[in-house]
Amino acid sequence: MKTLKTIFALILFLIAADSFSQSCTQPNSLVSISNTRIFNYEYVTFVFKNPSSFTYSTSAVTGPFENATSGEPVSINGCSYRKITFTNAYWMCESTRMFYFSAGRKIKDIETTEQFEGTISYVVGFDCSANYVTTYSYNMFGMKYVVMKFQR
Numbered sequence: 001m002k003t004l005k006t007i008f009a010l011i012l013f014l015i016a017a018d019s020f021s022q023s024c025t026q027p028n029s030l031v032s033i034s035n036t037r038i039f040n041y042e043y044v045t046f047v048f049k050n051p052s053s054f055t056y057s058t059s060a061v062t063g064p065f066e067n068a069t070s071g072e073p074v075s076i077n078g079c080s081y082r083k084i085t086f087t088n089a090y091w092m093c094e095s096t097r098m099f100y101f102s103a104g105r106k107i108k109d110i111e112t113t114e115q116f117e118g119t120i121s122y123v124v125g126f127d128c129s130a131n132y133v134t135t136y137s138y139n140m141f142g143m144k145y146v147v148m149k150f151q152r
Contacts, residue, residue: 001053003129004143007145012132013120015028015047016138017113024049024093024094024095025049026049026087026090027049027050027051027052027053027073027090028048028049028052028053028054028088028089029045029048029049029088029089029090029093029095030046030047030086030090030091030093030095030120031047031048031049031095031096032045032046032047032090032095032096032097033045033046033047033095033096033097033098033110033122034047034097034098034099035098035099035100035107035110035118036100036103037105038152039127040152041133041149041150041151042105042106042107042126042149042150043079043097043098043147043149044107044110044122044147044148044150045092045125045145045146045147045148046084046086046122046142046145046146046147047056047145047146048089048143048144048145049090049130049141049142049143049144050088050139050142050143050144053088054086054087054088054123054125054146055086055087055088056084056085056087056135056137057084057085057087057125058078058082058083058084058085058132058135058148059082059083060081060082060083060132061081061082061083061123062081063076063081063118065081065111066113067112067113067114068113068114068121069114069115071084071115072150074111074112074113074123076109076111076125077108077109077111077112077125078107078108078109078124078126078127079125079128079130080125080126080128080130081124081126082123082124082125082126082132082148083113083121083122083123084108084121084122084124084135084148085114085119085120085121086119086120086146087118087119088118088122089118089120090118091115091117091118091119091120091142093117093125095118097110103137105127106126106127106129106130106150106152107125107126107127107130107150108122108125108126108127109123109124109125110122110123110125111123111125124148124150126150129152130150130151130152131150131151132148132150133149133150133151134149135147135149136149137150
């Protein structure tokens with residue numbers, strides 16, 4: 001009987017945990033984040049589920065960085081930094097992250113600095129020899145892509 005109660009409690013715990021880290025299927029959900037290199041440019045791409053009604057803004061920032069929710073320090077590699085903030089985004093799911101920071105890459109790090117109450121913020125750390133170019137977005141296959149472009 002005690003084993004049955006333990007199993008039941010474990011099942012309830014797993015169901016509760018799953019409800020807090022839902023899959024990213026809601027509109028405005030951040031589905032994935034990746035970085036890539038094409039010729040003389042490097043890109044950081046954020047993919048959101050459509051229909052989307054979020055807004056985004058970017059700004060140059062300097063460290064030290066901290067998590068806006070917990071106040072804990074966030075270590076970000078790089079010598080220049082660019083922050084992107086999404087507002088009115090669905091923030092209660094875990095997105096897929098595919099980052100490559102091999103030798104020769106100019107983008108050195110991508111870290112979350114805020115994910116709470118409809119706001120998601122990331123800071124991209126990049127090499128001093130790289131330049132931020134622009135951020136643009138487009139819709140394709142039921143997703144909205146927000147792309148940060150850096151020149152190598």
